[in-house]
Amino acid sequence: MSQSSIGRRSFLKLAALGAGATAAFGNNETLRDATPEEIKNPFPNSVTKKTICSICSAGCGILAEVDEKSNTWLRQDMAVDHPISQGSHCCKGIDQIDLTKSKMRLKYPLKKVNGKWERISWETAVNEIGDKMMQIRKEDGPDSVEFLGSAKFSNEQSYYFRKFAAFWGSNNIDHVARI
Ligand code: SF4
Numbered sequence: 078m079s080q081s082s083i084g085r086r087s088f089l090k091l092a093a094l095g096a097g098a099t100a101a102f103g104n105n106e107t108l109r110d111a112t113p114e115e116i117k118n119p120f121p122n123s124v125t126k127k128t129i130c131s132i133c134s135a136g137c138g139i140l141a142e143v144d145e146k147s148n149t150w151l152r153q154d155m156a157v158d159h160p161i162s163q164g165s166h167c168c169k170g171i172d173q174i175d176l177t178k179s180k181m182r183l184k185y186p187l188k189k190v191n192g193k194w195e196r197i198s199w200e201t202a203v204n205e206i207g208d209k210m211m212q213i214r215k216e217d218g219p220d221s222v223e224f225l226g227s228a229k230f231s232n233e234q235s236y237y238f239r240k241f242a243a244f245w246g247s248n249n250i251d252h253v254a255r256i
Pocket residue numbers: 130131132133134135136137162165166167168169170171
């Protein structure tokens with residue numbers, strides 16, 4: 078694993094592990110303690126890019142530290158000079174980096190079968206959800222559901238979503254961030 082592909086916390090843990098292993102196996106050329114400089118700045122060749130959180134349209138400022146060589150996003154910080162967020166994030170934005178790095182990121186549809194998650198195809202997912210919605214609509218009418226738009230929607234996506242609710246036959250539609 079290259080140093081640039083791991084997070085700072087993992088790096089520090091590895092540094093500590095390296096120190097333990099050195100003590101256990103004796104000094105060799107492959108293991109050594111991290112220097113104070115390396116602990117302070119594990120990614121000396123990284124550059125900081127100014128960007129924005131893409132989770133909602135508030136567009137809070139993010140400082141993204143990236144390794145341009147490996148095209149890796151290493152860590153993030155708040156942009157204190159951003160005119161809108163002024164150095165703050167909500168709990169979603171603070172982990173924006175996990176949208177690209179998290180092992181928990183959902184990359185395909187899953188269905189719970191007998192208590193266990195199973196991977197299904199997009200076609201199966203869309204068909205099953207569509208069939209279920211039609212069943213609900215038939216049994217309980219179009220107003221038995223509510224459509225909640227996403228803060229990530231663009232204007233055009235919002236337009237289509239509103240149209241979808243109208244064709245469905247309900248005015249039960251709102252924005253997920255209604256306050
Ligand atoms: S999700 Fe949170 S951090 Fe991201 S832009 Fe919206 S308010 Fe800002």
